[in-house]
Amino acid sequence: MIRLRLNPTPPLLSLLPALALVVVLMEMVPGIHSGGLQSLIAFISAAFHPSMDPSVVSSAWRGLQITMATALLSWVVSTLIGVVLGLASATLIWQTFIGKSWPAILFRRLLAFPRAVHELLWGLLLLQMLGLSPWVAILAITIPYSALVARVLSDQLDSLGARPLIALRQSGARPIQALTTAIVPPMAPVLMSYCGYRLECALRGATLLGVFGLGGLGTDLQLTLQSLQFEQLWTALWMLAAVMVILEQLISWWRQRLRSSGAAPKELLVSVCLMLILGICSSIWLQSLDLDMASSIRWHQLPLPTVSELITAINELPWLQLIFNTLLLTVLAAGIAIGLPPLGMMLWPSQLGRSIQSLLWGFLRLIPTPLAALLLLLNCEPNLAVAALALGAHNLGVMGRLLKEALDQQSDSCYQALKASGAGDRVAWLYGSLSAQSPSYLAYAAYRADVMLRETAVVGMVGGAGLGWQLIESLSSFNWAQVYLLIGVYAMLTMFGEVLSDHCRQLWTGSKKKPVMALALQS
Amino acid sequence: MITRNPRWLLSLIVLFSSFFSSVATSLAEDVxxxxxxxxxxxxxxxxxxxxxxxxxxxxxxxxxxxxxxxxxxxxxxxxxxxxxxxxxxxxxxxxxxxxxxxxxxxxxxxxxxxNFRSVFIANTGSGIKQINSLNELSSLRGKRFTFGSESSTSGRLMPQYFLQEAGIKTTEFAGQAPGFSGSHDATLALVQSGSFEAGALNEQVWLSALQTGRADPQRVSLIWRTPAYxxxxxxxxxxxxxxxxxxxxxxxxxxxxxxxxxxxxxxxxxxxxxxxxxxxxxxxxxxxxxxxxxxxxxxx
The missing domain is CATH 3.40.190.10 (Periplasmic binding protein-like II)
Incomplete structure (x- = not known):
C-alpha cells in the first residue's frame, strides 16, 4: 500500500511566521504616540556626533576590551570542553569502545540542564557564588556553550553512520585509530565552521551579560541608555559595531577558506593550537585590564531555601499566567524574527534593497534587546507586543544575516531559469532562490525559537508579566525559593521546546540529520 | 600522525597548567x-x-x-x-x-x-489632577503607571507603600501591572513622552531635571510629594x-x-x-x- 504524506511547501512556510507582525502591530499601533519623538530624534542624531569626551571614550574602550577578552576566553574554553563532552555523549564513540550506548544517553540527558539555562541566569547565579569576579561572566558563557557545542557535535557524529567505522574495525584497526580515521576528516570542516559562529555568539553573550551588571561594554550601554545620554551611548555602540563588523568579516573569510581548502585534519590541529594561544592571550589581556583573575576566586555558599519556603513560593506565584505570557511572547517574537527576513528579501529584491536590508539587520544585531525595548517603549504604550517586537528585532538581525549568507552560497541557476521563462523578480526569487534554502532555514528557525524562549528573561521588564520579569523581581527581593523554582520552570520549558523543534525539523526537512548551516543558530 | 597525538596533548596540558599557576601566584595587596x-x-x-x-x-x-x-x-x-x-x-x-x-x-x-522624598509625576495630557492628600492617590487607579528600578527605595518601595496605604493594589493599574522603567531618568522620559500616564521617582532627580530643562513643565507635572523618609x-x-x-x-x-x-x-x-x-x-x-x-x- 502506498502512503502519501502531505508536506506543506517550505518557501511559503518560511514566510508564514511573518503574520506575527500583523498581530503585534495591531496590538501596538493604537498605542503609538508622538510624545517620544524628541527622544527618538535625539537618539538618531546622536549617532552622527557621539561623545568624544576622553573619559567617556576611555571607559567605553576599557569596557570593550573586557567584553572582547571575556568573549574570546569563554569561547576557547567552551569549545574545548564542548568537544570533549560531545565525544562523550556520542553513541558512536561508546559503541566503538565498549559496545554499549547507555553512557552516551546519560551524558546527553545530564547536559540538557546546563544548556536549558540562559547564560544570563548562569551569570546571576554565579555572582552569588563567586562574587564580583571576571570568572562569573566567563563561566556563565562557558557552561551553556559547552553543552551546546557538545550537543551539536554528538548529533553530527551520530548522523555520520557507523559503516566506515565498522569497516575499519573489521580490517583490524584499534578503536582509537578507527575513530580518528573515520571521524576527523568529515567532522573537521563542520566543527570549524560552527566554532566560528560560536565566537560571534560569545561576543553577543558577553555584551548582554554586561547589560545585566557583569562588567564590560554592556555596562556602559545600559547605564548610558538608562540615563538617556544618547551621545555617550553611541560612543559605545560605534565601538561595538566596529568589532562586530570585523569579527563577522573574519569569520566569513575563515569559512570561505575552509570551503575552498576542504579543511584537512592538519588544519584542525593548527586551529586548536591557535585557539589555545588565543585563550592564553585573552587571559593575560583580562589580567592586564586590572581584573584580578586569580585572587578573586572565593567560594560562597549559594543561599538555599527550605522546603516550606519552596511550598510558599509555589503557592505565591501565578504560574499558569506567567508561563502562558512567556510562551506567547516567544511565539510572537519568533514569528517576527523568522518570517520577516525572507519577506523583506522577496518584496525588495533589488541590489539596493538587499544592501539596505543588510545594513538594517546589522543595526538590529548591534542593539541588545533591553535597549531596543526602552527605545520602543518611549514611543508607544507598554504591552506584550512591545516586548515581542524588541525581542524579535535583535533575532531578526541574526536570522537575516544567516539567510543571506546561505543564499549567497548557492548557485542562482534556478532563479535565472525562472526569470528566463518569464517569471517576475519576486516569484523567481521565491521559487528559484528561497525554495532550495527553506528547509534548512526553517530548521535554523526552530533552533532560534528555542533561543528566544530563553531570552524572554531579558525583556522581562517590558512585558511586566512573564517569567522573565518575575525572575528579576524575585532576584531583587532575594527570594531564593522563587528564583530556583523560576529557573527550573525555564529549564523545563526550554527542554520541551527542544523536543518540539526537533519534531518540527523532522517534519519539515524529512530527515533527522541537522543541516550543517543550521548549527550556527544554536546560540 | 596518530601516534603523535598524545605528545601534542601533553604539551598543551603543560602549557595550560603553567599558565594558570603563573596567574595564581600574583596576589593582590589589601585594597x-x-x-x-x-x-x-x-x-x-x-x-x-x-x-x-x-x-x-x-x-x-x-x-x-x-x-x-x-x-x-x-x-x-x-x-x-x-x-x-x-x-x-x-x-x-x-x-x-x-x-x-x-x-x-x-x-x-x-x-x-x-528627610528624603519621592515625587509622583503625571503627563499633562493624562488629565490626572494634583493630589492633596494620601487618599487622593486613588485617582491613579486604572492609569498606565511606572516605577523605576525594582530595588529602588525612592523609585519603587516608598511609592508602592504609599499607594498601598491609599488602598491601591499594583494590579489595579492599566495592564494589571505597573511598569519598571529601570531608572529615575527613564521614568521621567517615559511619563513625559506619554507612554505612561504617571510615575514615581526620586525628588532630587526631579528637581535637577527641572533645573537643567530635561523635564518640560508643559508636558509633565508634579502631582504629589510623599512624606519624608x-x-x-x-x-x-x-x-x-x-x-x-x-x-x-x-x-x-x-x-x-x-x-x-x-x-x-x-x-x-x-x-x-x-x-x-x-x-x-x-x-x-x-x-x-x-x-x-x-x-x-x-x-x-
Whole structure:
C-alpha cells in the first residue's frame, strides 16, 4: 500500500511566521504616540556626533576590551570542553569502545540542564557564588556553550553512520585509530565552521551579560541608555559595531577558506593550537585590564531555601499566567524574527534593497534587546507586543544575516531559469532562490525559537508579566525559593521546546540529520 | 600522525597548567574596594568615584579602588560575597545588604537623606489632577503607571507603600501591572513622552531635571510629594578594623564626615552627590524601610 504524506511547501512556510507582525502591530499601533519623538530624534542624531569626551571614550574602550577578552576566553574554553563532552555523549564513540550506548544517553540527558539555562541566569547565579569576579561572566558563557557545542557535535557524529567505522574495525584497526580515521576528516570542516559562529555568539553573550551588571561594554550601554545620554551611548555602540563588523568579516573569510581548502585534519590541529594561544592571550589581556583573575576566586555558599519556603513560593506565584505570557511572547517574537527576513528579501529584491536590508539587520544585531525595548517603549504604550517586537528585532538581525549568507552560497541557476521563462523578480526569487534554502532555514528557525524562549528573561521588564520579569523581581527581593523554582520552570520549558523543534525539523526537512548551516543558530 | 597525538596533548596540558599557576601566584595587596548602586550615568559615576577614591586614599593612606556595578541586586550580592568593602547603597538595598551580611556598619548619609522624598509625576495630557492628600492617590487607579528600578527605595518601595496605604493594589493599574522603567531618568522620559500616564521617582532627580530643562513643565507635572523618609547611606563591611588596623572604620567614617566645600576636590564630590555634607547615620533610621520592605516582600 502506498502512503502519501502531505508536506506543506517550505518557501511559503518560511514566510508564514511573518503574520506575527500583523498581530503585534495591531496590538501596538493604537498605542503609538508622538510624545517620544524628541527622544527618538535625539537618539538618531546622536549617532552622527557621539561623545568624544576622553573619559567617556576611555571607559567605553576599557569596557570593550573586557567584553572582547571575556568573549574570546569563554569561547576557547567552551569549545574545548564542548568537544570533549560531545565525544562523550556520542553513541558512536561508546559503541566503538565498549559496545554499549547507555553512557552516551546519560551524558546527553545530564547536559540538557546546563544548556536549558540562559547564560544570563548562569551569570546571576554565579555572582552569588563567586562574587564580583571576571570568572562569573566567563563561566556563565562557558557552561551553556559547552553543552551546546557538545550537543551539536554528538548529533553530527551520530548522523555520520557507523559503516566506515565498522569497516575499519573489521580490517583490524584499534578503536582509537578507527575513530580518528573515520571521524576527523568529515567532522573537521563542520566543527570549524560552527566554532566560528560560536565566537560571534560569545561576543553577543558577553555584551548582554554586561547589560545585566557583569562588567564590560554592556555596562556602559545600559547605564548610558538608562540615563538617556544618547551621545555617550553611541560612543559605545560605534565601538561595538566596529568589532562586530570585523569579527563577522573574519569569520566569513575563515569559512570561505575552509570551503575552498576542504579543511584537512592538519588544519584542525593548527586551529586548536591557535585557539589555545588565543585563550592564553585573552587571559593575560583580562589580567592586564586590572581584573584580578586569580585572587578573586572565593567560594560562597549559594543561599538555599527550605522546603516550606519552596511550598510558599509555589503557592505565591501565578504560574499558569506567567508561563502562558512567556510562551506567547516567544511565539510572537519568533514569528517576527523568522518570517520577516525572507519577506523583506522577496518584496525588495533589488541590489539596493538587499544592501539596505543588510545594513538594517546589522543595526538590529548591534542593539541588545533591553535597549531596543526602552527605545520602543518611549514611543508607544507598554504591552506584550512591545516586548515581542524588541525581542524579535535583535533575532531578526541574526536570522537575516544567516539567510543571506546561505543564499549567497548557492548557485542562482534556478532563479535565472525562472526569470528566463518569464517569471517576475519576486516569484523567481521565491521559487528559484528561497525554495532550495527553506528547509534548512526553517530548521535554523526552530533552533532560534528555542533561543528566544530563553531570552524572554531579558525583556522581562517590558512585558511586566512573564517569567522573565518575575525572575528579576524575585532576584531583587532575594527570594531564593522563587528564583530556583523560576529557573527550573525555564529549564523545563526550554527542554520541551527542544523536543518540539526537533519534531518540527523532522517534519519539515524529512530527515533527522541537522543541516550543517543550521548549527550556527544554536546560540 | 596518530601516534603523535598524545605528545601534542601533553604539551598543551603543560602549557595550560603553567599558565594558570603563573596567574595564581600574583596576589593582590589589601585594597579598600568601594562601590555604588548605579543611579546616575556612567560618565558621572566614574568621575565622582575616581575623585572620591583619590580623596579617601590620600586621607587614609591606603590604596582605594572603585569597582563599577550596574544593577542594584548585583551590588548587594557583591557586598554579601565580600567583593566590596564600602558601598553607597539606597535605603532598601542597604537594609538588604546589612541583613545578608551581619556585622556590616552604617557609616554616614548625606544631609539630604534624613528627610528624603519621592515625587509622583503625571503627563499633562493624562488629565490626572494634583493630589492633596494620601487618599487622593486613588485617582491613579486604572492609569498606565511606572516605577523605576525594582530595588529602588525612592523609585519603587516608598511609592508602592504609599499607594498601598491609599488602598491601591499594583494590579489595579492599566495592564494589571505597573511598569519598571529601570531608572529615575527613564521614568521621567517615559511619563513625559506619554507612554505612561504617571510615575514615581526620586525628588532630587526631579528637581535637577527641572533645573537643567530635561523635564518640560508643559508636558509633565508634579502631582504629589510623599512624606519624608531616610534613604541613601554608606555601608561598610564589619571586618575593616581587622584588615586595615584598629579604629580604621572610625577613621573612615570621620574622613567622610569631615568633607566640606572649602576644599576643591571635596566640594566637587559633594556637588556630584547633590549634598552640602555627609552626616552620621544610624541603623535605626532604616527600621521603617525594613518593615515596609518585609511587608511588600522585598525583604525575606
Amino acid at each position: 579598600l574596594r568601594i562601590g555604588a548602586i548605579p543611579d546616575q550615568n556612567p560618565e558621572r559615576l566614574n568621575r565622582l568615584y575616581s575623585l572620591l577614591s583619590t580623596e579617601l586614599s590620600k586621607e587614609l593612606q591606603i590604596p582605594v579602588r572603585y569597582i563599577a556595578v550596574t544593577n542594584y541586586p548585583a551590588a548587594v550580592s557583591a557586598f554579601r560575597t565580600n567583593s566590596l568593602d564600602l558601598v553607597w547603597f539606597g535605603g532598601l538595598t542597604g537594609v538588604q545588604a546589612r541583613l545578608q551580611k551581619p556585622g556590616a556598619k552604617v557609616l554616614a548619609q548625606r544631609d539630604i537623606d534624613v 531616610a534613604d541613601y547611606h554608606w555601608l561598610a563591611q564589619g571586618n575593616l578594623d581587622k584588615r586595615f588596623g584598629d579604629g580604621f572604620t572610625n577613621r573612615l567614617k570621620q574622613a567622610l564626615l569631615s568633607w566640606d566645600k572649602k576644599s576643591k576636590p571635596q566640594a566637587t564630590i559633594l556637588d556630584l552627590f547633590g549634598a552640602s555634607r555627609f552626616i552620621p547615620a544610624l541603623e535605626n533610621q532604616y527600621k521603617t524601610i525594613e518593615t515596609i520592605g518585609r511587608q511588600l516582600g522585598k525583604i525575606q
